[in-house]
Amino acid sequence: MGARKPTLRSVAEAAGVSTATVSYAFSRPDRVSAEARARVLTVAGELGYAGPDAKGRSLRTGRTGAVGVIFTTGLTYAFTDPYVTAMLAGLAEALEPSRTSLVFIPFGEVNAGMAPDEVRRSVDAVHRAMIDGAVADGLDDDHPAVRVLAERGIPLVRSNETAAGPSVVIDDRQAGRDVGRHLAGLGHRDIVALVATPHEPGRVVEVTGQTPLFPYSRLRLTGLRESLPADTRLRVISGGSNSALAGQVAARAVLHGSERPTAIAADSDVLAAAVAGVARERGLWLGAGLSLTGFDDQPVAAELGLTTVRQPVHRKGFLMGRMLVDPGAERGRITLPTELVVRRSTGPAPSVRLGE
Amino acid sequence: MGARKPTLRSVAEAAGVSTATVSYAFSRPDRVSAEARARVLTVAGELGYAGPDAKGRSLRTGRTGAVGVIFTTGLTYAFTDPYVTAMLAGLAEALEPSRTSLVFIPFGEVNAGMAPDEVRRSVDAVHRAMIDGAVADGLDDDHPAVRVLAERGIPLVRSNETAAGPSVVIDDRQAGRDVGRHLAGLGHRDIVALVATPHEPGRVVEVTGQTPLFPYSRLRLTGLRESLPADTRLRVISGGSNSALAGQVAARAVLHGSERPTAIAADSDVLAAAVAGVARERGLWLGAGLSLTGFDDQPVAAELGLTTVRQPVHRKGFLMGRMLVDPGAERGRITLPTELVVRRSTGPAPSVRLGE
């Protein structure tokens, strides 16, 4: 009745050997004789002992066989984001050979004015996560989650250029410039940049210097700005985190009346696709009445004929994984190439625009 | 220097208190005086102590704050499968409030004729996973991974009807019947069922009684078979695990020559979408020259006008998550409704078919 779960010790006693022998039988077969191992395994089977307990083992060895994944956005959104899933696929590919588990670590909102205890609660899952390393996307050095990992001594690979330490990045600023030059070259002088910001989608905000922004957005905006002629009007808005809904509400807000821009530069294909949908509702032709660019070059971009910046997302994830599990992998920062893919969603700016 | 990582003990010594006090300071603020807590936290900060070590803590408490996710398919595929990501989103939603992490556990191929040690190695990650519970999709009771979890005493929620124990399911057999009746009613007497099987996509196999099949496929096929008139020709094939590639190679293999069926019942919208692509290549009109059904009713189905079986995937994931984290949640089996959604991809069978 009161049968507790069998442990290494109970198996050892039942088999009449020391705990060391049982441990070796499971973890280092060459260290014990074949007979001893067979007996231990038999006894273990009879007792319903599944093998050394993961928690005890990992406390002793210091290893967990898992790496963490931290997203800036809630997990619910993350799995629906094609950029994220592509990166995850690459990451999973790198981890597969070593059968390393992948731990998705959620955390709550963190912002400047929060009390220390509140912040601590938000990143509680980061404290509790049992991992040998982690990858994070779009988290700055001063983000509490990054701080905690550093204190815990857990190796972290990131994919933002603003990161000190190991990272796999693209040149976001240059990519921003590429987009800007392309649009400027087509004559656009009234442009809206549509970015994702770390809040629930649905509320449209005008992005100012104070608005918290993902590091990559900041860099792309810098590139965009510095590539545009001085007489260009550039507004930056956001409808929240990267999602169709955010793109939709932002597009609805900006695509009407005399304030309508001639081009929208969206920070992801997901956002751009949503804008394309709203443009269709409004009877605007992409590449004519409205020019539109995306980012990432996900499959949806080709389907929509979307001008976008291609980046090797799968490879990014793969390399991040390698840096964690392969001690021989290169350290430091790896910069991957991007490429502006021009399709029919961008075209010359209307030469004369009539207010209404 | 030889500075090791600070522990609860070193903080206690530095602060001149007992380890209990330090532990309480971090985990049960109400158990210590405000001053003591402040001193401990200060000292911890100076020493760079991030808080109680996750491994030690979880060994002692027996809890991990994480639940596992086990897929029949490799993680690389999993993240690209819309059914999977929808389920994950639901699952993540259920776990969010308790900030529970999600652990993706990979495992290698397992099949009948493997040596015990080989099997053990394949499910090694299941042994090592530090989780309080797990969800699994499409794993039968006798699957090694399921066995290991049972021995380890880890609660498992599954989504297959063949599962003993807690599960959130749909009536796959009934769904199969619905599809069969629909096609039979349209006059189809030569049907190919296209299913996913647990092997790398690319190789097309004719499914026989011996072929290893996912539990849900088996049930749907049973339903399909029993709803078809006796004079119906039914072939079952697979191009491997659920993916566009598998659907494509299977469709290519079956959609040519005089052996061409009048209808294809695919086991997922992903497979069906791939078939639709091949049909287009071959100049076959869906709903006329070829009838096609899918499964799941993912967004792609509406886009393609695909007749399919709708199931509440997000809700499935959500409920599975609740059953794990919420002690008050209902136990046992929850059956969710399905609905045959008829669109234009199915139509009357061609009354006369010419061989070539």
Next chain:
DNA sequence: CGCATCGTGTTAATCGATTAACACGAGGGG
């Protein structure tokens, strides 16, 4: 004033394993 209660701190047992170091008998080589 005596006693119960409360707040706050400490002691020490415990969670379940890994592995360096050692012991000991058998076999091999000189």
Next chain:
DNA sequence: CCCCTCGTGTTAATCGATTAACACGATGCG
């Protein structure tokens, strides 16, 4: 015959925390 090595088993220290039980002074109450 002695010594060395090899194979195999054991001993015991250790990983880093949690928490029941207890101790003790201060406070409240009758």
